[in-house]
Amino acid sequence: MENKTCFHCGDDCGSHPITLQDKSFCCNGCKTVFEIFNENDLTCYYDMQNAPGAVPKEIEGKYDFLSQDSIIEKLTEFRSDTAEVATLYIPHIHCSSCIWILENLNKLDANISSSQVNFGKKTVRVTYNPEATNLKSIVLLLSSIGYEPYISLDDFNSGKNHINRSLIYKLGVASFGFGNIMFLSFPEYFELNEFWLEQYKHVFRWLMFAMSIPIVFYSAQDYFISAYKGLKAKLLNIDVPIALGVSVLFIRSTIEIIFDLGSGFFDSLAGLIFFLLVGKFFQQKTYDFLSFERDYKSYFPIAITKIDKNGAESSIQVYDIEKGDRILIRNEELIPVDGILINGKGEIDYSFVTGESQTVSKKSGDKLFAGGKQTSGVIELEALKSVEQSYLTQLWSNDVFNNNKEDGFATITNKVSKHFTIAILSIALVATTFWLITDASKAMNVFTAVLIIACPCAIALSAPFTFGNLLRIFGKLKFYIKNASVIEKLAQIDTVIFDKTGTITSNKSSNAIYNGESLSDSESLVLKNSLRGSNHPLSRSLYNILEEHNIVTLDTFEEHIGKGIEAKHNDINLKIGSASFVGNTREAAVLNTTVHISSNNIYKGKYTFYNSYRKGVSKLFNKLKKQFDLVILSGDNEGERENLKKLLPAKTKLIFDQKPEDKLEFIKYHQSEGAKVLMIGDGLNDAGALAQSDVGIAISEDVNVFSPACDAILDASKFKELYAYIKASKSAIKIIKWSFVLSFIYNVVGLYFAVTGQLAPVVAAILMPMSSISIVVFTTVLTNLLGRKLK
CATH class of the missing domain: 3.30.70.100 (Alpha-Beta Plaits)
Known part of the structure; x- marks a missing residue:
């Protein structure tokens, strides 16, 4: 009776298979899994790959x-x-x-x-x-x-990452096999006829064959799997020529020893796979190092407000939070660390963590988790541990918030590798055909040498190492980028749009003058505590300008994005924001940014702001105007138009009175016209515009506002360096293209010797990882030089 294979896991079912619906299973565990899938209409699982499952083990009581x-x-x-x-x-x-x-x-x-x-x-x-x-x-x-x-x-x-031990095991098998096959090949290398006797020759050849089997079918399996999946999806990925070269070497060598035509090329085969895996191991270790630096050094530059024992408030970096610290969380602020709620009413939105946007009510003594966002006024909590930067990075990089920008975006590596594989396969076939006609003995050597020497590893490594190193450099310079693809998109932008308040203006040095009816002590107290709970740039500026008042917990607090704040304490209901929001319909047009106040629906007065622009704004815009279309897109009135005209280049578009949805539609329209848009905003009112833009950068100035909409966070102190960062992103693309040129030159030279039959496959296998290493060194050195220029 012929043994059957298990429908679920592919193992041999033995002489007594378990059958169900005309399908064979090796054990009741596999049969149970199939029944689960069948009952839940998930049997299309088996259409993706034959026998993809694993054998369930006995787990009763284990967990x-x-x-x-x-x-x-x-x-x-x-x-x-x-x-x-x-x-x-x-x-x-x-x-x-x-x-x-x-x-x-x-x-x-x-x-x-x-x-x-x-x-x-x-x-x-x-x-x-x-x-x-x-x-x-x-x-x-x-x-x-x-x-x-x-x-x-x-x-x-x-907190350690799981090491990819599979690669180490495969490298170990390839290393053992390569060493022993080379040792068994020595007699023939040196033509030791006295030793290479007829009775030993065949034994040695079959030993080499036996050792090559685990190398090909275990150590090299990832290349075959990747190539198969690519071909199944009708794509020629970069592993196709590698898998083809290995297959040709193994089949030809096997035929040679079976028919006693020669000793084959098992030494070249083992060497090829060994050096391929060495290059892959080197790549993984280096990239893991870059990833480590990113996880633990590219922290959010957001600050948090710490309350000391005397009740004084001070801003500290999030990664300076220690267990036991008392911290203040304002409306729309991210909770950066697990803690216990001390004061205030918690209305926490955990959508960044769970994907569910429904808020959860919390009271004093309840535990709050990192990643939640407070949505109703100010709260105080006691930190239970220090900040886990890698966890915050995970929240920021969550694919749920990134899919819309990745649609239709093709990376530079994908564009090049698609044409590269076709070209190499064509060259290999043409060269092999030529040698089959002229000298058939060299045809297979030429075919394998071409596929090996033209291995696209160098191309595959260029972008990850260039972008990875630049991510690390940018992080040290307080420009924090979500992922490598953002750098590539940043290099393609042609339109730069700025918000005004809190972006090109500084919150710390703004001045405001009050005009109107004096506020009572109770009203001033509610005003101060309302502003304390808001993260809007004008709220923060006014909060810093006003005199100190006692801290109280508001009865209600609601922030209307793009309009203002509404808060209540005891019998006072205060509205703070635009004239229309507080109910002042008689307000005449003004030429300055204003914040209006009403108490119990009675208009009280307004604060008029005199903006202080960030240092280096004019110089930054003059640098940008040479390459980009510039736009100021502000929610404020036109009061600053004349000042901005004097400060900024003549071609800068100035558009005012824009609601958050207006900004989003403005960007969407220009994108439909073919523009690649960079949006720079404050991360709160501009969340929609940041999400819609090709690249969204949030400016951070001691504000713990976190939005997954942004692609990068720029420390406000580095605002004037924005042009240098964009220029560096464009330089990174040039570095990658130059590395492609070097790889192309290497391939042309190597292909000449391979096509003419002057290059043995094992020499090609040694040269190939060397080329990959040289590309890594080239990109790393140039990006480090780029980093020095930025400093």
Whole structure:
């Protein structure tokens, strides 16, 4: 009886397979998984890849420890009555079908609201309802379908990343095989006829064949898998020529020893795969280092207000927060660290963490989680731990907030590699055909040498190392970019749009004069505390200008974006904002920025602001005007038009009285006309415009306003350096293009020797990683020089 393979995992079912619906399974575990998928209409899972599952192991009682609340507290990054979020490491994630099923867990368990896979880190981030299920049930579900998580509290506490041990194992196998195959090849290399006797020759050749099998089918499997997936998706990716070269070498060598035509090229084959993996290991280690620097040094430059023992308030960087610190969170501010609510009414929006925008009410003594946003006035909390910068970076880089900008954006590497692979395959086929006609003995050597020497590793490395190093340099210079693709998009912009208040003006040095009926002590108290809870640039400026008052908790607080603030305390209902918002319909046109105040619907007066522009604004705009269309898009009135005309270049467009939605539509219209737009704003009123623009930069000036809409955060002290950062992004593209040129020159020279039959495959395999290393050194040195110029 012929043994059958398991429909779920692909293993041999043995002589007694378990059958269901004319399908064979190796065990009841695999059969159960298939039944789960079948009941939930998820059997298309098997259409993506034959037998993609893993054999479920006996797990009864294994995860009972996940019922302990103290352990759940450590493994979850967010907990509330209605939602919990946990990130689990799944070692078995290996293909597109894995991603598909893990991102459809909600179809297996309705209590799971969402699940996101990070394929590179082999993790799945699961959001679920703790009232109906728990972490143990989630882990058991994952284990039952063949994706058992690896849970280690030691790893969690240390914060270390999971090392890709698979690459190390594959490199070890390739290294062992390569060394021994080279050793067995020595007699033939040196033509030691006395030793290379007829009875040993065949033994040595078959030993080399045996050692090459794990090298090809284990160490090189990633190249075959990648090439297969690319071809299946009708794409020629950069691993296709590598997989083809390895296949040709192995098949030809095997044929030679079977028919006793020669010893084959097992030494070249083993050397090729070994050096490929060395280059890959080198790439991973270097890029991991860059990622480490990004995770732990590219912090948010946002500040938080710390309250000392005497009640005095001071701004500190978020990463200076320590356990036990008392911190102030204003309206629309991000909570940067887990803490206990001390004062105020918490209305927390956890949509950045859970994806659900519904606010959660919290009272004094409740625990608040990092990543939440306060939406109703000011609160005070006591920090339970220091800030985890990598967690904040994870929130900022969440793909949920990035998809709209990535649609249709093709990276420079993808554009080049698509044509590169076609060209190399064409050259290889033409050269091989030529040698088959002229000298068939050289044809296979030429074919394999061409594919190896023209390996596109150097092209694949150029952009990651250039952008990765520049991300690190920008971070040190207080320009914090979300990801590498932002640099590439920044280099393409042709239109720069600025908000005015809080962007080109400085909140710290603004002056304001009050005109109107004097405010009572009670009204002044409510005014001060209302401004204390707002993050609008004018609110912060006015708060800093006014005299100190006692701190009270407001009864109600509501901030109307683009209009003003409404707050109530005892019997006083105060409105602060535009003339129309506070009900002053008789206000004549003014030529300055104003903030109006009404108390219990009675108009009281207004503060008139005299703007102080950031140092270096005029010089910055004069540099930008040479290459970009410049626009000032402000929500304020036209009071500053004449001052701005004197300060800014003549061609700068000045547009005032713009609501947040007007700014968004303005950008959308210009994009429809082909413009590549950079928007610079304050991150609060400008969130929509920042999201719509090709690149959105939020200016940070001691304000803890976090919005996933922005692509970068620029410290206000570095505002005048904006042109230098844009120029550096364009230079980074030039560096990548020059590295492509170097790679092209290397390939042309190498291809000449390969096509003419003068280059052995093993020499090509040695030269190939050397070219990759040289490209990495080239891009790193030039980006470091670029960084020195920026400093």
